[in-house]
Amino acid sequence: MRADVLSLTPQGLRCEAGGFHIDPWRPVARAVITHGHADHARPGHGAYLCTPEAAPVLRHRLGDVRIETLEYGLATGIGATRVSLHPAGHVPGSAQVRVESQGAVWVVSGDYKLQDDGLTAPFEPVRCDTFVSECTFGLPVFTWPAQQAVMAEIRAWVEAAAAEGRTPVIAAYSLGKAQRLIAGLADLAPIRTHGAIEATTAVMRAQGLPLPPTEPVTDPKAQRGRLVLAPPAALGSGWLRRFGPVATASASGWMRLRGIRRRRGVERGFVISDHADWPGLNAAIAATGAGTVFVTHGYTGVFRRWLEAQGYDAHILATEFADDDAEEEHDG
């Protein structure tokens, strides 16, 4: 990376002129945080800046840390820079970070998606010179079906499982994906939840998100046939065995690939992701008007080459979460 608005340091992505880092992975004095997922919001920083909608989850996950908030679209001066946050559409409260310094504008996407999930403020393209984009699903095999169609598939599957006397259990990340399902399947309320999901959901409900009632699982064998949501790790554990006969599924962009679904050992995959798909990534990048793009988080080598062929000045940003073969380390 050139000596520019942002540069890569061992702590993470740093803005020298502003004296802050964005989503740093080692402790720093001042961190601007795009959203509450563990690979972006880490413990140990001196001060945190995020949107007011992201703050409750950060506090829930990190405990008593110093958090300042900044509303979407409002600019604030940090050091010699102007910083503002803009909806990324990834999970409630998630933001892109716009940094302006000496006339140059950089935007860091964080994680983002273009689909409107009905719960999260939808992605807003921000004009910039340089765009730092995730590309978790940066291959042309990843395209998402419409959310409504997926919800209909889930309803039919839940119904079939219940008719066979099985309890349907869907693996879904506890921040974002779970609430998206809870809201999108309001007609199935109260959906039963694993403790990790219930806790995050309660935090988000308390901050005013329109989430239908849920019911934490206390007696697994009771209410056979009612939909249960659990974090992916719980599916491989003894926790699941206490339910008796189950039908298992996973809700993730990775479910687009049959091999990955089979390897995760679930019977059914629902293709629903909080990340941009291939058309989404391309549309989002085009909409920024940026000439220079840094890619991170995903199939960076392939995606960089593709962007270069499209006429962008494209580079890989080797963040600590980037690994072009990894797929399970990161939320999908």
Add this chain to the structure above:
Amino acid sequence: MRRFAELFAALDGTTRTGEKVAALAAFFRTAPEPDRVWTIALLSGRRPRRAITATRLREWAAERAGIPLWLFEDAYPVVGDLAETISLVLPPPTQDTQRSLSGWMAELARLGTLEEPARKAAVLDAWDRLAGAERFLFNKLITGGFRMGVSQALMTRALAQATGRDEAELAHRLMGDWDPASTGFAALVLTQDPAADRARPYPFFLAHALDDGPDALGPPADWMAEWKWDGIRAQLIRRGADWHLWSRGAELITERFPDLRPAAMALPPGTVLDGELLAWEGDAPLPFAALQRRIGRRSVPRKLLAEAPAALLAYDLLEWAGADLRARPLSERRQLMEDALASGDRIRPSPALRFDDWAGLAARRQAARTVGAEGLMLKRRAGLYRAGRKRGDWWKWKLDPYSVDAVMIYAQSGHGRRANLFTDFTFAVWEGEALVPFTKAYSGLTDAEFREISAWVRKHTLERFGPVRRVVPELVFEVAFEGIQPSSRHKAGLALRFPRMLRWRRDKPAAEADRIETLRALLSRG
């Protein structure tokens, strides 16, 4: 095709045998009859030939998707399956179709007769009509790679459930040389056809591996033992005025063994033998490679007939004087067989081995390689000839495989269930100061081990060639194999039979891996 795609989804979505059988049985009850016949054909290994090369399909798919070929190639190893990659990169269909499975199979046959421009147009049109699983299945069929994760035995069980017919009888009927395009469901499954019956083999009885030795089998006197030959298991049918030779894969291979014809025709009509095809010289079999040269071709040149003359070593007599003997005890079948066959002939009984106790037999097993066998077969004298792989009466007691400790030098990602993991490795042994690659292997480790090795590969890649990575030569594995032959096509000058990883030797540094001399020494023995 929609009905067939639903069946595929149902089978793909469960690991429970009962559910698979139920889904198949429902299909056999309700699907259009031609589709039932095609499904039986596909699930019994009667796949159509590849109609179009994979290279063309990749090019057409990338072109239609509006992406460069290199991008398609980079996505493929992530998906792990060509048919699936194609179906995922293509834009959604803009047209509809009501064509059934059998309709598409006819279309596939037609594709093979077209000139390339017309063929391409037809494939693009199909892609524009099929979505999701249907498009994936079409691609699977067109690339000749169709598999459904259901064994023939399971399919037969479902068919039995759906039709109320006896499972063993169905297994028998479904064998042989029938063409799904011209065979009706009723003719195949429900009504008797004497002409087809005359060439039809019986389902093979298959043995289980004896892992813990024979002590638990009871008195040795209840058992007979014979060599387990390393050839091709086959059934010889002598009925009417003709003879037929079937491989275990239900392939008709009569024309490839004209040198067995005189001995076969000398048998009385109404005779069926189960045995092992071998290339045989004097008193001993030739290495499997000699036989292999004969299998690959439809007709065998005179020179090859002389170099690798065939013999059938008969294990069992299934039919005699037109009567099905399978429900009679082995001792009786065996006696009849030994009376019927001459020991010096091209078709001869596989010798029964005399033994008094298990220890004595174990000693003979150790000598198997000296007679060119790969171990022993143990068969209960009172046992019937059953269909499929059944536990209890037949056991194969193979020799421990050969093995060497070798260094992994290349890794490639796997397919299907193991896409995104590195599972295909190239192994090398030392020749002086250099590592010489001598084999590839891709099975034998647990998923957990493959995951750990995959993480290691990502961190220790020296070079990439497409999906293949050259890695730091550091990890040592015990590689097992069943046989070894000289080969001018391989860098090390030898080729292994059935190589696989036995275990990961975490305890061994690369410098202590085996040397090429170890393999060369095995070569002279085996």
